[in-house]
Structures are given as structure tokens and as C-alpha cells.
Amino acid sequence: QAGRTVRVALEATIREGRGKTVVATLRGEDPSRYYLVCAHGDSDSGGPGADDNASGVATVMEIARVYASLVRDGKVPRPKHSIRFAVWGAEYRSARAFIEREGDDLKGLLGVMNFDETGTGAERDAIYFESNDVPWNETLLRTPEKAAADYAGRPGFWTEYTTNPSQGGTDSYAFLPRKY
Numbered sequence: 001q002a003g004r005t006v007r008v009a010l011e012a013t014i015r016e017g018r019g020k021t022v023v024a025t026l027r028g029e030d031p032s033r034y035y036l037v038c039a040h041g042d043s044d045s046g047g048p049g050a051d052d053n054a055s056g057v058a059t060v061m062e063i064a065r066v067y068a069s070l071v072r073d074g075k076v077p078r079p080k081h082s083i084r085f086a087v088w089g090a091e092y093r094s095a096r097a098f099i100e101r102e103g104d105d106l107k108g109l110l111g112v113m114n115f116d117e118t119g120t121g122a123e124r125d126a127i128y129f130e131s132n133d134v135p136w137n138e139t140l141l142r143t144p145e146k147a148a149a150d151y152a153g154r155p156g157f158w159t160e161y162t163t164n165p166s167q168g169g170t171d172s173y174a175f176l177p178r179k180y
Helices: 050-072 091-108 138-151 171-175
Strands: 022-026 030-040 081-088 109-114 124-129 160-164
Touching: 022 050, 030 050, 030 091, 030 171, 050 081, 081 091, 091 171, 109 138, 109 171, 124 138, 138 160
Parallel strands: 030 081, 030 109, 124 160
Antiparallel strands: 022 081
């Protein structure tokens, strides 16, 4: 509007590298059992890196930051079970490596909440929760579905929401039995 011209330049290098996985734990009263909140930190050269998956990484980091702050400040009690926050260096490979490294400790894993493309994730103004074809997700999916119903159609929020079956392409599937 002021008649000024803005020029922006970007120099980028795409290279292969070894991804680094970061795991942090909010210790629970019973540290032998835990929930895992995760996202993959890598993006392929053809993917929308800001959404797939910088948005998922930002979601995991913000959940960890806020929850740890609330516990530290005494605003919420320490969780009953630990919560581990992970950002995988390489989507599938890192999730599988975590599973292998955990070994018998994986028996203490109570559930996985994976955030993949939380920025947009779709061409439509919608939010999706996966995967409704995994039987033990039934109860878990009701919570975000209820929150989605509370906000659907409000300014700045999605117009529709749904659960859907596995789309077959994210790191959390490494935690499922093969038939799923």
C-alpha cells in the first residue's frame, strides 16, 4: 500500500543426513509405565516440510512445554504414569529403532499419540483422527472427536471432523501389530 517493493531470496540445500531422535520424559508417579507423544522431525525432498512435519514437531514440543510447566508450577498434579515425548530423526526407521531399543521396557507403553501434519493435513477445512480401524483406539478417539465437535465451525477452526481408518503412512504404525 505504501508503494514499496519487497524482494525475498532463499538459498536452500537439500542433502542426505543422519536424523537424530530426541526423547524427553515427564516423570510420572509410576515411571515403569508411560505414554508416548511423538512426531517425525524429517521431511522428504518432495514433501511439504512445514506441515509434514514441522507442524507435528511443534505440537509435541508445545504439549511437552505446557504440561511440564503446569506440573512444575503445581497447577496440575504429576501424572500417574510418565509421558515420553519423542521427535523421530527419521520417521519409520527411528520409530522402529526405538521399539528395538526399548526391548522388554516396551511392555510399560500404555499408548502412543502421534502427530503428523497437524498444520493442515488436507485440502479441506477439516480435522482427521486416525485410526478407527484399530479396536483399542475406540475410547481414545472419543476425546479429540468431542473437542472437535465443540470447536467445529467457529472462526479459525475446522468446519468438519471425522475419524478414519489408517492411511498407511506414518511412524506410529510401527507400534501396531502387523494385521493393522
